[in-house]
Amino acid sequence: MFQRYIIAYVFEYICAVHLEVDFIFNTKYKINDCGLYKAWIKKCACHYGLSSCRLVYSFMNDNSLLELNQKHLSHDAYTDIITFCSSEGKNVIADIAISTERAGENAHKYNVLFENEILRLMAHGLLHCVGFKDKNKVDKRRMTAEENKLIKMFHVEQKARLDV
Numbered sequence: 001m002f003q004r005y006i007i008a009y010v011f012e013y014i015c016a017v018h019l020e021v022d023f024i025f026n027t028k029y030k031i032n033d034c035g036l037y038k039a040w041i042k043k044c045a046c047h048y049g050l051s052s053c054r055l056v057y058s059f060m061n062d063n064s065l066l067e068l069n070q071k072h073l074s075h076d077a078y079t080d081i082i083t084f085c086s087s088e089g090k091n092v093i094a095d096i097a098i099s100t101e102r103a104g105e106n107a108h109k110y111n112v113l114f115e116n117e118i119l120r121l122m123a124h125g126l127l128h129c130v131g132f133k134d135k136n137k138v139d140k141r142r143m144t145a146e147e148n149k150l151i152k153m154f155h156v157e158q159k160a161r162l163d164v
Contacts (some may be wrong), residue, residue: 031118037122065078065082087129
């Protein structure tokens, strides 16, 4: 148990990413513990060697995301996530829009918890910012594998908190 604290402390000391994360909720959905999610995002950013990361996660309904898709990407289709990312080397600035309605449908379709689908989408947006693509089957498999790693990081941290 004590060893786990030392490892966590050393990780925090070594990881010097400058992180700013904001959450905007335009739906009934709200994250219960924003601090927990920010700590996870920081670990994700450190995992990819980022030196600064400014993320805004906006949770919205299908129609709002459709409007963004039409206006900015000229796509006339519903989607679960849109990432607007400006990366320069190890510095990332991104606006990540997530449809909570699509997240709910995906969770039902793939038989996963809604919260895990939200985590997947949050990870997905960040992964686009660090160079992951999902335009073909091979890239999608890589992206999914990486999403799974990041989701696991979140749950390992949760378990560590519960073991205290």
